[in-house]
Amino acid sequence: MSEPAKPPRPRPVPVPDPETAPYWDAANEGRLLLQRCTRHGHRQLYPRPHCVVCRGPVEWEEASGRATVYSFTVIRQNMVRPFRDLLPYVVALVDLEEGPRLMTNIVDCEPDDVAVGAPVRVRFDEVTEGVRLPFFLLAGS
Numbered sequence: 403m404s405e406p407a408k409p410p411r412p413r414p415v416p417v418p419d420p421e422t423a424p425y426w427d428a429a430n431e432g433r434l435l436l437q438r439c440t441r442h443g444h445r446q447l448y449p450r451p452h453c454v455v456c457r458g459p460v461e462w463e464e465a466s467g468r469a470t471v472y473s474f475t476v477i478r479q480n481m482v483r484p485f486r487d488l489l490p491y492v493v494a495l496v497d498l499e500e501g502p503r504l505m506t507n508i509v510d511c512e513p514d515d516v517a518v519g520a521p522v523r524v525r526f527d528e529v530t531e532g533v534r535l536p537f538f539l540l541a542g543s
């Protein structure tokens with residue numbers, strides 16, 4: 403007699419704090435934000451309370467959502483639910499066209515189709531009820 407299938411386990415989701423809440427709130431609305439130094443324009447992610455170059459104040463700016471793959475790996479083994487149900491999947495570092503580098507997943511593609519330098523674009527997927535996160539697609543897909 404086989405065991406009944408276990409129900410899907412929800413993905414872990416970010417726990418926003420005052421520094422990161424604007425980023426996650428925007429993602430939930432389908433907008434990708436980055437931070438821009440109000441003194442000299444340096445752009446950065448992940449969110450921090452000040453510019454990492456000059457320690458000046460930062461403001462939020464909407465990114466285009468276009469990026470290129472800087473590096474990636476294909477995860478083929480992960481026994482932890484819910485990720486084992488997603489195998490194989492691509493974890494990547496992508497360079498936003500505005501400059502900051504972001505860790506993400508490249509989704510809805512064959513892992514063998516991902517390449518360093520490939521253009522990608524953001525898409526926001528609901529990973530659990532009420533929580534959308536940014537993922538990237540190969541451009542043209």
Ligand SMILES: [Zn+2]
Nearest residue numbers: 439453456458
């Ligand atoms: Zn600065």
